[in-house]
Amino acid sequence: MNLSKDAFGAGDHIEVEVLIIGSGAGGSPTAALLAEAGFDVLIVEEGEWYDQGSIKPFSLDQMEKQYRSGGVTVALGRPSIAYTEGRCAGGGTEVNSGLYKRPPHSMLTKWRDGYQIQNLELDDIDDIADEIERDLSVSYVPGESTLASQALARGATSLGWQNGEIPRWMSYPERGDALSGKRQSMTETYLPRAINAGAILSTGVRVERLEMTDATAGAAVVERRDGKAGRISFRHVFVCCGAIHTPALLQRSGIKGNIGKSLAVHPTVKLSAKFSEEINVDNDVPVHQVTEFFPHSSFGGSASQAGLLALALNDNWRAFRGQITDWRRMSVYYAAITSEGRGRVISVPGMRDPVVTYRLTKNDRTLLAISLGRLALAMLAAGAEAVYPSFRGAPVVRRPADVARLEAGFSATKASVMSVHLCSTVPMGEDPRLCGADSFGRVHGTTNVRVNDASLLPSAPGVNPQATVMALVVRNVRRFIEENVHA
Ligand SMILES: Cc1cc2nc3c(=O)[nH]c(=O)nc-3n(C[C@H](O)[C@H](O)[C@H](O)COP(=O)(O)OP(=O)(O)OC[C@H]3O[C@@H](n4cnc5c(N)ncnc54)[C@H](O)[C@@H]3O)c2cc1C
Numbered sequence: 339m340n341l342s343k344d345a346f347g348a349g350d351h352i353e354v355e356v357l358i359i360g361s362g363a364g365g366s367p368t369a370a371l372l373a374e375a376g377f378d379v380l381i382v383e384e385g386e387w388y389d390q391g392s393i394k395p396f397s398l399d400q401m402e403k404q405y406r407s408g409g410v411t412v413a414l415g416r417p418s419i420a421y422t423e424g425r426c427a428g429g430g431t432e433v434n435s436g437l438y439k440r441p442p443h444s445m446l447t448k449w450r451d452g453y454q455i456q457n458l459e460l461d462d463i464d465d466i467a468d469e470i471e472r473d474l475s476v477s478y479v480p481g482e483s484t485l486a487s488q489a490l491a492r493g494a495t496s497l498g499w500q501n502g503e504i505p506r507w508m509s510y511p512e513r514g515d516a517l518s519g520k521r522q523s524m525t526e527t528y529l530p531r532a533i534n535a536g537a538i539l540s541t542g543v544r545v546e547r548l549e550m551t552d553a554t555a556g557a558a559v560v561e562r563r564d565g566k567a568g569r570i571s572f573r574h575v576f577v578c579c580g581a582i583h584t585p586a587l588l589q590r591s592g593i594k595g596n597i598g599k600s601l602a603v604h605p606t607v608k609l610s611a612k613f614s615e616e617i618n619v620d621n622d623v624p625v626h627q628v629t630e631f632f633p634h635s636s637f638g639g640s641a642s643q644a645g646l647l648a649l650a651l652n653d654n655w656r657a658f659r660g661q662i663t664d665w666r667r668m669s670v671y672y673a674a675i676t677s678e679g680r681g682r683v684i685s686v687p688g689m690r691d692p693v694v695t696y697r698l699t700k701n702d703r704t705l706l707a708i709s710l711g712r713l714a715l716a717m718l719a720a721g722a723e724a725v726y727p728s729f730r731g732a733p734v735v736r737r738p739a740d741v742a743r744l745e746a747g748f749s750a751t752k753a754s755v756m757s758v759h760l761c762s763t764v765p766m767g768e769d770p771r772l773c774g775a776d777s778f779g780r781v782h783g784t785t786n787v788r789v790n791d792a793s794l795l796p797s798a799p800g801v802n803p804q805a806t807v808m809a810l811v812v813r814n815v816r817r818f819i820e821e822n823v824h825a
Pocket residue numbers: 359360361362363364365382383384385422423424425426427428429430431433434435436437438439543544545546578579580581583584587758759760790791792793802803804805807
């Protein structure tokens with residue numbers, strides 16, 4: 339059910355108490371909690387509303403409708419890193435895999451001490467995580483996980499490596515199975531909650547810039563679906579456009595400081611593993627992850643429809659293309675690293691999207707090679723008859739002795755390095771050398787501009803980030819409500 343309205347109607351100016359820009363994992367809970375606390379809330383979202391389940395997951399149709407730029411976006415560097423972002427009501431939560439990992443205490447403590455984040459209490463974050471898990475129906479798959487998922491667990495276990503099933507934000511029907519759940523994204527949870535409490539969601543509205551008078555923002559200049567301009571005046575604004583578009587919008591608005599200078603991602607490399615039996619089923623999101631090497635790297639399974647398998651074989655297409663006919667016996671797996679490298683988001687006058695760069699360090703490159711080798715070893719231990727790494731000139735790995743050749747031949751510049759976890763472009767905390775926003779997300783040097791999304795994470799968390807994003811967002815908005823409670 340599409341809950342979005344055209345907030346402008348026939349006019350081109352709106353006044354609101356709180357404007358929330360972006361409706362993803364950051365914007366939606368922010369809106370729900372504020373509306374429930376009695377604030378007058380407008381959420382504007384650049385993308386459109388699509389009901390969860392109305393578009394086939396991981397399809398071209400989904401790429402076109404729910405991803406930014408059809409899923410083709412890149413951070414320039416050596417190598418360039420392909421990244422994807424959701425662009426629709428619900429943002430990334432509508433298209434992602436729904437794999438839920440609680441914010442790790444070790445990471446929270448490191449951030450609190452390293453970035454001087456005040457009042458970041460582990461117990462508070464755990465309580466908020468309990469609440470989010472209930473709200474999103476975070477659950478394990480009913481019954482057996484899929485064969486592709488089991489293969490990863492089997493391989494890791496036989497090598498003695500820690501691994502486990504990761505719960506997802508899914509609601510499963512009674513007597514459902516691993517493939518039958520419905521993702522509990524923002525259009526299923528926090529957005530209806532916000533709207534029931536009186537918030538208005540207006541989709542197809544892109545904020546171009548904030549109008550600043552000294553340190554205070556008074557209005558947002560927007561472009562609407564039909565190309566018309568509009569203006570929204572507000573008392574408070576929460577910028578929740580994700581780690582790329584939040585800093586870009588702040589920069590377009592003339593806000594300076596540590597904005598867009600410290601992009602962090604989890605660079606990811608892939609391989610395809612071929613088994614003797616058919617393991618490839620439609621809509622599969624393998625739920626096991628190998629956590630043995632946390633916080634340095636983690637391994638998991640990817641969506642593996644025939645088209646995505648072809649993409650994974652594509653780096654070495656001439657040598658590997660013959661395998662595609664066996665796609666039902668194959669599945670794609672990934673190794674993601676916690677990178678030391680950092681990138682930048684730079685808004686360029688006259689250009690709609692910012693320029694994004696990312697620089698892998700030497701250690702990152704080595705860790706990518708080692709991690710891909712380890713992942714290949716796990717797949718062989720799981721019984722794979724052959725492993726096809728995704729980099730140009732990669733050898734076929736058939737036995738453990740071949741892994742050394744894989745690692746020696748690997749170079750990040752020959753691989754399709756990608757990432758779907760983007761964060762840290764407006765890090766939160768009081769250390770002025772490192773942080774773009776204060777301990778609760780107010781942008782340094784402004785009185786009423788707040789960021790509340792993945793941009794605030796001081797570094798890439800080493801785990802799937804949405805749970806950490808949401809926990810910090812809920813904490814920050816509760817603080818705002820305490821400080822601004824209506825008389
Ligand atoms: C394919 C994929 C798979 C993923 N898998 C997982 C997973 O399994 N587990 C996990 O924890 N995380 C996963 N993630 C990451 C997770 O989705 C993100 O960490 C999370 O969505 C970030 O929330 P956010 O609010 O910062 O940004 P987003 O959710 O990206 O929301 C930002 C919203 O702002 C809108 N916007 C941007 N600019 C403007 C503007 N100027 N005006 C108006 N609106 C604007 C965008 O259209 C978007 O809807 C995945 C991400 C992707 C893309």
